[in-house]
Amino acid sequence: MTTALTHLQRLEAESIHIFREVAAAFAKPVMLYSVGKDSSVLMHLAMKAFYPAKPPFPFLHVDTTWKFREMIAFRDQMAQKLGFDLLVHVNEDGVRDNINPFDHGSNTHTHVMKTVALRQALDKYGFDAAFGGARRDEEKSRAKERIFSFRNAQHVWDPKNQRPEMWKIFNTRIASGESIRVFPLSNWTELDIWQYILQESIPIVPLYFAKERPVVERDGMLILRDDERMKLRPGETVENRLVRFRTLGCYPLTGAIESDADTLEAIVGEMLTARTSERQGRLIDRDEAGSMEKKKREGYF
Amino acid sequence: MTMRHIMAKSLAPTDGVREYLAAQEKKSLLRFLTCGSVDDGKSTLIGRLLSDTKQIFEDQLAALERDSRKHGTTGDDIDFALLVDGLEAEREQGITIDVAYRFFATPKRKFIVADTPGHEQYTRNMATGASTADLAIVLIDARQGVLRQTRRHSIIASLLGIRHVVLAVNKIDLVNFDQTVFDRIVEDYGQFSRDLGFQTIVPIPMSARYGDNVSRRSESMEWYSGPTLIEHLETVSVDEAMVELPFRFPVQYVNRPNLDFRGFAGTVASGSVAPGDEVVVAKSGKSSRVKRIVSYGGDLAQAAAGQAVTLVLDDEVEISRGNMLVSPAARPQVADQFAANIVWFDEHALLPGRSYILRTETDQTSATVTDLKYRINVNDFAHEAAKSLEMNEVGICNISTRTPIAFDPFAENRTTGAFILIDRISNATVGAGMILHSLRRAENIHWQSLDVGKRVRADMKNQRPAVFWFTGLSGSGKSTIANLFEKKLFATGRHTYILDGDNVRHGLNRDLGFTDADRVENIRRVAEVARLMADAGLIVIVSFISPFSAERRMARELMADGEFVEVFVDTPFEECARRDPKGLYARALNGEIKNFTGVDSPYEAPETPEIHLQTLGKSAEEMVDALEHWLNERDIAEDQYDSGGGI
Numbered sequence: 001m002t003t004a005l006t007h008l009q010r011l012e013a014e015s016i017h018i019f020r021e022v023a024a025a026f027a028k029p030v031m032l033y034s035v036g037k038d039s040s041v042l043m044h045l046a047m048k049a050f051y052p053a054k055p056p057f058p059f060l061h062v063d064t065t066w067k068f069r070e071m072i073a074f075r076d077q078m079a080q081k082l083g084f085d086l087l088v089h090v091n092e093d094g095v096r097d098n099i100n101p102f103d104h105g106s107n108t109h110t111h112v113m114k115t116v117a118l119r120q121a122l123d124k125y126g127f128d129a130a131f132g133g134a135r136r137d138e139e140k141s142r143a144k145e146r147i148f149s150f151r152n153a154q155h156v157w158d159p160k161n162q163r164p165e166m167w168k169i170f171n172t173r174i175a176s177g178e179s180i181r182v183f184p185l186s187n188w189t190e191l192d193i194w195q196y197i198l199q200e201s202i203p204i205v206p207l208y209f210a211k212e213r214p215v216v217e218r219d220g221m222l223i224l225r226d227d228e229r230m231k232l233r234p235g236e237t238v239e240n241r242l243v244r245f246r247t248l249g250c251y252p253l254t255g256a257i258e259s260d261a262d263t264l265e266a267i268v269g270e271m272l273t274a275r276t277s278e279r280q281g282r283l284i285d286r287d288e289a290g291s292m293e294k295k296k297r298e299g300y301f
Numbered sequence: 302m303t304m305r306h307i308m309a310k311s312l313a314p315t316d317g318v319r320e321y322l323a324a325q326e327k328k329s330l331l332r333f334l335t336c337g338s339v340d341d342g343k344s345t346l347i348g349r350l351l352s353d354t355k356q357i358f359e360d361q362l363a364a365l366e367r368d369s370r371k372h373g374t375t376g377d378d379i380d381f382a383l384l385v386d387g388l389e390a391e392r393e394q395g396i397t398i399d400v401a402y403r404f405f406a407t408p409k410r411k412f413i414v415a416d417t418p419g420h421e422q423y424t425r426n427m428a429t430g431a432s433t434a435d436l437a438i439v440l441i442d443a444r445q446g447v448l449r450q451t452r453r454h455s456i457i458a459s460l461l462g463i464r465h466v467v468l469a470v471n472k473i474d475l476v477n478f479d480q481t482v483f484d485r486i487v488e489d490y491g492q493f494s495r496d497l498g499f500q501t502i503v504p505i506p507m508s509a510r511y512g513d514n515v516s517r518r519s520e521s522m523e524w525y526s527g528p529t530l531i532e533h534l535e536t537v538s539v540d541e542a543m544v545e546l547p548f549r550f551p552v553q554y555v556n557r558p559n560l561d562f563r564g565f566a567g568t569v570a571s572g573s574v575a576p577g578d579e580v581v582v583a584k585s586g587k588s589s590r591v592k593r594i595v596s597y598g599g600d601l602a603q604a605a606a607g608q609a610v611t612l613v614l615d616d617e618v619e620i621s622r623g624n625m626l627v628s629p630a631a632r633p634q635v636a637d638q639f640a641a642n643i644v645w646f647d648e649h650a651l652l653p654g655r656s657y658i659l660r661t662e663t664d665q666t667s668a669t670v671t672d673l674k675y676r677i678n679v680n681d682f683a684h685e686a687a688k689s690l691e692m693n694e695v696g697i698c699n700i701s702t703r704t705p706i707a708f709d710p711f712a713e714n715r716t717t718g719a720f721i722l723i724d725r726i727s728n729a730t731v732g733a734g735m736i737l738h739s740l741r742r743a744e745n746i747h748w749q750s751l752d753v754g755k756r757v758r759a760d761m762k763n764q765r766p767a768v769f770w771f772t773g774l775s776g777s778g779k780s781t782i783a784n785l786f787e788k789k790l791f792a793t794g795r796h797t798y799i800l801d802g803d804n805v806r807h808g809l810n811r812d813l814g815f816t817d818a819d820r821v822e823n824i825r826r827v828a829e830v831a832r833l834m835a836d837a838g839l840i841v842i843v844s845f846i847s848p849f850s851a852e853r854r855m856a857r858e859l860m861a862d863g864e865f866v867e868v869f870v871d872t873p874f875e876e877c878a879r880r881d882p883k884g885l886y887a888r889a890l891n892g893e894i895k896n897f898t899g900v901d902s903p904y905e906a907p908e909t910p911e912i913h914l915q916t917l918g919k920s921a922e923e924m925v926d927a928l929e930h931w932l933n934e935r936d937i938a939e940d941q942y943d944s945g946g947g948i
Contacts, residue, residue, distance in 0.1 A: 053558035
């Protein structure tokens with residue numbers, strides 16, 4: 001007699017099903033690889049979905065040039081180890097104009113170096129489907145999004161007019177120039193992600209684990225001074241503190257938490273007693289009300 | 302601003318975490334939705350569930366308090382609806398537009414809840430949430446009782462295969478916790494839902510706003526002795542036992558990294574399979590045995606319902622995406638005609654005869670509704686005759702597909718018995734279908750293989766078949782050009798036939814009027830006749846207004862490649878109305894004729910016709926020359942291709 005699938009087995013099977021559906025139904029898919037823990041899980045699931053073959057699509061990293069150095073090192077190491085095809089795209093216009101989070105604020109920086117950069121990359125390669133690691137439990141506009149989320153030729157999401165999504169029957173039909181964003185982790189929660197990382201021994205960027213790191217206290221957040229581009233304001237000092245990150249993004253926009261959790265078990269233990277959500281460490285969500293929905297409509301993941 | 306980077310306490314020792322995770326692993330998962338009419342308190346209930354199960358973080362609570370002051374509808378209290386109404390438009394309008402998915406857990410179970418909109422116009426989003434749920438919480442405002450949307454949502458939940466219902470009689474505080482109100486609503490709902498096939502209906506009186514009987518037993522309702530909502534959700538058994546059903550494996554993706562490996566990837570829909578088991582390819586009837594069940598962590602000894610695996614077979618059998626590997630003892634049906642329940646989502650009504658794309662979990666083909674048997678009235682289940690299904694309506698249809706699909710009745714298997722319909726032009730998901738049974742005639746009619754083929758018939762006439770499809774407004778000159786064209790072809794020894802709109806309407810299509818549904822059927826019949834004539838080797842000239850691009854496309858897809866020639870007879874409306882050879886425009890403009898193309902019924906001009914005839918200032922002869930030229934060019938091109946291919 002077969003026993004029923006566990007919660008994680010159900011989630012895993014659903015994600016694998018989604019990966020295969022895209023590979024079968026689209027001409028040119030790509031996986032958005034953001035190097036964070038959700039991307040690590042996504043990558044692991046992609047490897048499983050197509051085993052013994054490699055995933056039949058490339059991985060794209062949109063590099064804002066402000067990612068933690070440890071993320072870039074980890075990214076290159078994973079690409080080499082797993083042998084996937086890694087594309088890196090930087091918005092060269094933004095680099096030329098020296099767009100950065102300090103002078104232009106998180107909104108402009110994210111728009112130019114992430115949202116616009118992503119659109120550039122999708123147009124450049126002509127991808128018709130793009131996997132992202134977003135989860136519905138992260139934020140309330142994400143809680144509303146379909147697993148197969150339609151984008152028009154301008155990459156715009158129309159949240160008021162989403163296609164019905166029935167059962168596991170996905171509508172993969174699009175006209176030329178249109179595309180679909182696909183979210184295999186839609187139904188996973190943050191706890192599921194950590195539990196799965198633990199169960200499957202999935203490698204993640206060391207920044208998730210507590211360590212003494214040089215941080216600056218700014219605007220109520222602890223910012224890791226990852227390189228010399230971050231100028232200290234009057235009165236600010238760099239202190240070594242025992243910190244780690246719950247999510248990873250551009251280092252000037254990502255707050256660390258003080259923590260001594262240096263193992264996966266300790267991280268999960270910490271999470272279980274947490275009183276704030278993980279996106280709370282992200283400056284970009286707080287800029288204005290409904291800011292995630294606005295960014296998503298413009299083409300952000 | 303408070304300091305947000307407070308030291309998180311990692312109190313739990315490693316062993317404790319391991320234990321905790323082990324316990325998590327054993328939890329089962331329940332997926333449910335909340336539905337019901339507008340303002341019955343669905344979102345509030347979910348806010349309450351999340352709050353009571355400690356799923357709301359401090360930063361989210363702070364944001365919620367802020368939003369409640371700005372958009373809230375609950376006075377000084379926190380408006381929990383704002384926690385789930387995540388779209389800007391929703392918060393501004395104070396309504397739920399689309400389904401939101403939320404996650405919570407209790408010590409006994411994990412839950413995924415779909416909060417669905419109550420407005421009728423967003424019924425498709427409710428259906429989206431219901432399609433993956435095992436249980437429905439139907440909310441009722443104790444002051445309102447059972448409403449139209451309560452019935453519609455219950456019917457849709459039932460059609461989509463939900464067998465367990467919680468009848469949440471909400472806002473009971475606003476009727477003074479009165480048992481008689483509760484009893485009357487339970488009675489009403491019981492009457493109404495008798496034939497919906499629900500296995501359990503558990504009524505619970507509650508106040509989502511104050512938490513009575515949600516997770517906390519109410520002190521104001523001594524008369525209620527049943528479970529709280531949470532108690533019931535934690536313990537209700539919804540197992541469908543998919544694993545007990547016959548083995549079904551819809552092939553999703555053929556994995557062929559090199560010549561030595563050919564695996565069939567998919568998710569086991571039902572039953573289970575082990576290496577050595579015999580399996581049958583549903584559509585061809587060929588059988589083979591499972592050699593390996595491949596997975597990333599090593600080969601498996603068994604794969605059961607719900608698992609996503611890759612099967613390797615003993616033999617090189619032909620299988621592609623859309624086919625199904627099945628148990629030899631209990632096979633699915635394979636048919637191109639079947640009856641189904643349809644829920645319609647699109648603002649453009651379902652029209653019998655129009656061609657849609659039908660998608661099952663992995664298969665895709667084109668399909669038409671051949672017969673709309675009846676529409677179901679959501680108030681009283683009455684079966685009503687209907688010519689079309691409007692948005693949010695439910696009906697029973699006969700469906701015909703271009704190629705056979707493999708399926709089980711939806712009542713037997715929720716995975717292999719479902720499909721969606723997609724509009725051919727907009728690609729919108731326009732409907733969802735649940736298959737009832739195949740139609741006998743599909744099983745009995747087999748295509749006769751004839752020795753005398755189309756090519757032979759055409760060769761005997763020394764020509765290539767073609768269907769010249771003339772489309773354009775009434776009075777644009779279609780018939781004049783068509784008649785002259787036929788004369789010229791006849792003079793050069795070609796075998797031809799003209800199908801003219803007016804003439805066909807006097808005979809074959811005498812029973813049809815001018816509604817959209819009848820126009821579609823009109824074109825479908827003519828297209829089928831034209832196809833038979835092309836098959837007989839004729840050059841067919843169809844002269845029909847044919848105003849809708851979807852039907853012209855359907856006609857095109859009926860014909861062999863290169864045989865369909867769309868001819869757009871392009872005469873401006875003003876000119877047609879001026880010519881008015883039959884006096885019809887004058888009457889239509891006077892309102893004496895309804896549904897007249899160009900006046901009060903649209904004409905969708907072809908975007909890329911093979912031949913575009915702009916008639917203004919030109920003679921019929923000039924235009925027929927253009928047609929003849931086109932035909933000669935095609936025949937020459939095809940002859941060259943043929944002789945080249947024959948070497």
